[in-house]
Amino acid sequence: MNEQDLRQLLTASVEDVLPSQPASAGWDRARRKRRARRAAGGVVLAVALVGGGTVAALRPPADPPPNHSVAPTPTVVPTHPGPVQHPPAELTFPPDPLARLSGPATVPLSERPVQRALALFQPTDEENRADGPVRVLGNDGVVRSLDVVTLAPTRDASYNEAPAVKPGVLSPDGKSAAFAQTKELVIVDLTTAEVRRIPLDGYLELVVWANDRVLVGSEDRTYAVDLATGTASTIDVSTWAVVAPDPAAGREAPLVELIGERSSLKLRTRTAREATIRSEERITGDALPSPYQVNEFYGRGWLHGGRLASAAWITNDEIDGAEGAAVLDARTGAVVHVLDLGRERSKGCCEVLGWDNKGSVLLRLEPAALARWNPETGEITGIIRDLRGVLAVAG
Template identity: 55%
Template sequence: MREEELHRLLTVAAEDVRPAHPATTGWERARRVRRARRAASAAALAVALLTGGTALTLRPAAPPAATATPEESPTPLPAPVQTPPADLAYPGHPLGRLGDPVGATLSARPVRKALALHQPVDPTTGVAGRIRVLGDDGVVRDLDVVTPAPTRDAGGNEAVPLKSGSLSPDGRTAAFAQTDEVIVVDLTTAAVRRHPLKGYLEQVLWSGDRLLVGGDDATYELDPSTGASRKVPVSPWNMAAPDPTGQPDLLLELGGAPGDLRLHRVATDGRGRGLDQVPVDFRALPPGNRVDEFYGRGWLNGHRLARAAWITTGSMGSLEGVAVLDARTGVVTHLLNLGRDRWKGCCEVLGWEPGGVVLLRHNPGGLLRWKPETGEVTGVTRNLFGAVSLSAG
């Protein structure tokens, strides 16, 4: 028998012989199978990752998904020409107690700070009553330490002594123009001082700790603590009450004839009269809206100047209104149209409150609050007849 045939015979015979350790052999075979499967899976995964990565690299980038956002509705700006609502709301205000009965005398109970002065005038007879002081404690006091006489001019025309500029911005002092003198009352002590000044004096106005007193012939700047005074080149009728935090030596006059209204800066520190003049500008208003003539006291708040006026809106003229101007440029930014059914000269501005709120008279309806930036108009008090002065700069 040849060697090749013997080898085949032995191989066939060995195939029927079981291994001596079947478990060990089985586990070894299973390990080889698992190792082979694991290697095959790893190879497949590598191929998949390589293929996918190549595809992602070659694929053009998809545009980012658009994020859906709700459309924003911009808050509409109030119209520059505004009107009060037909039915005013009266949400409550400390000045609402101005019409309360007198509860004390100033001599017996001085104030820490006065919110307002009020001199009642009977609307049917024109008879003026005594001046009252509303303290920050809500109590109305009778100004019993002095009785100022009515102001009068050279022609004998008289007016109540309480003016819109009588109360100092800090609410501690009151001033009353009189012929040939001015009366100053410390409301925190009830002390009275009289300072002689020549002329028919009718208007008073505080500028910082100084007092401006004037009439048809002259305007004086007075130091109430010393009585020292000097003449200043401003009109007592057209000068605006300065912002208490502003520049004390720079005053503003606002006035002029219809069609030639001007804003005039006046230096009172010895640099001479008149730094510049700018015409009142109505380009920020809709066409056909303008101021015809100003009246009453103007009041500064920062760079905003508010003053009562007779206005024209569209085709209607001789309307009562209030204007707010940019004191730097003379541009009228807002008008409040108060209509015709008012007393003539009904709506004098009395000052500003914090937050850009204008306080004004509204005869025969008392006091109003107007916020030009929002158009909101609300009532403060009803049927408050007579003169009012507020500690509102």
Template identity: 55%
Template sequence: MNEPHLTRLLTRAAEDVRPTRPATAGWERAGRVRRARRAAGAAAVAVALIGGGTTALLHRAGPPAPAHPVVRPSASPVRQPPPVLDLIDDPLGRLGDRVAAPLSVRPVDRALALRQPVDPKTGEAGPVRVLGDDGLVRELDVVTLAPTRDASGNETAPLKPGSLSPDGRTAAFAQVGEVVVVDLTRAAVRRYPLAGYLEHVVWAGDRLLVGDNDTAYEVDRGSGKARKLPVDPRGLVVPEPARPGDLLTLGGAEDGLSVRRFPAAGGAPQQLPVGTGGLPPGYRLDEVYGRGWQRGDRIAQAGWTTTGSMGGAEGVAVVDARTGAVSHLLDLGREDRAKACCEVLGWSADGAVLFRADPTALARWRPETGEVDRVARDVTGPVSLPAS
């Protein structure tokens, strides 16, 4: 059917049946109109089907539409924080609040953090404080803790970064000749005798690891017995609670930094040198300090860096425990910063690194984006957060 024929059919189909004409003629005329309308409709449908089918076939048979992938610029592995950090709303922001109650009167369901204030003028440490998940600060009044000290008499505050258990329900403190464990939910104290100038405390899941200058122990909290571990207590990385089997250490300086993995099943440790080949030219991680924290296959730890031609700068690094590669580095410089200013305190639940930004502030760094924010201020003295 050609186009003129279809036009005539549609024209006739549009005519009205006039009721004033004789009935017979009108009936015949109406019949012709109805037949014309049906023919025109069928022709229109056929044309539409043929045209649509042809379009569909052409669409399927033709070349695919050009793809336009979204290009996201890759974040630099080295970032610098802004000169002034924005203060975000975070539960840790209440760490600097005043004490609301003693722990013996008001135990916690779960602690978000521990803090031991230190007088900036005298250097004297006060009682340990407990920030509960209800936002209130308690004073740890059920035990009097002495400073830890080594054989030479050097003293430091008893609160360590690894003192708080991952579930926030228990705190452990190394003391000379013993380990003190406090149930924060019941304000109950238990002591475990262990000879030595004990200084280090680390929770590996629910396992309690303590150490002196060069020996690490695992303390069985049921029996009180301790067994030696073949790891360096100073370089011991706080394990991720969900995978505390193998133990990792990160350390070394003269022979270069290395990650060492001590299999839970025993056997010789595996050692990987720390490499910075993925960083821009001139950037290097020279030494680490403080405690390293594991999350998945990554270790976050503070250290001293070389940035371009300048050495001795402060920084926070993320190291791949599988390869030893430094994947991200937060360049904190060295101007207006005390040496070993910026100890890493752990990972947040959403994958940010928490660290000491300056003498009285805590900050959060997201390695993937480079974003750095302040989460707490007016916080003096050591802080312990639970591993997450």
């Protein structure tokens, strides 16, 4: 700032005598103040620039600024396994509530009913005969013995016997169990330990829960038992072929059957109440690589939304008649996934037991393992390592 600028600044700051002509004097005073402020601002800016340059010149060289750039996150592409999948050579067995069934019962059901059962288990010997009391696993993790009823083996007209516990006897909500017995259906309320007996004619072997009814029958007849009234009527559907309905589908959801073999395999739908045939779709394996195909289904099939899972005998790239499991589109009959279990397993080894609530299929794997298969990811893990007997899980 030079001497003239300082003089003008001091003159403007100390001026306190009113001039004789206020208007013109005010404009002059304002002009002087603006010039003084511009001059002062220029001085301040010059000092700042000079000072900053000096400091910068004297400052020692700094380390290069840290690099905070983030490496691009690799895109995780979800795996889409092919339509044919295989189990791993060795199953892993992460902790699972169902594994408690491998231990003995610790309390009778009559003393401690369940709020909800997760599964029932009937131990069997090497000849598939009942070998000990039925175990009831509650959602509290406690294993109970079914002590309120004595179950006889089921029989057919040729006196072939099988354990009374079979896949499908436990209600989807885990609160009741229904057992086919000769000339009667036995229903146990697992939450109260009460037993109902509904007389029916003939040899009865298989049970399927169908919302507010229980389907029970043998090769020559099937009864539909109304759970509210206990009344029974015959229905034109086979308990050997009918698929367990999805419990979320509602009481009027159609009944589905898997029938035929090889090129004549069909998915048949019937009305829920009268069992009138609504449609038949040919089961196709167009999505499977050659020579894969489903030859025949066995055991109980299970619906879960638009998917249907069942054990099957298949043709693979080695033999005709390998063990496997299949997942179908329940609307079109198209086979969308096949689990190839190979040729080294016993015939009928690997029955499907249902779906879990995450979309995985539960199935038996010989010699006595229970496994979980997610057909959408191809992941297969063990649930129970060694459990010889018959298992029924809640839906």
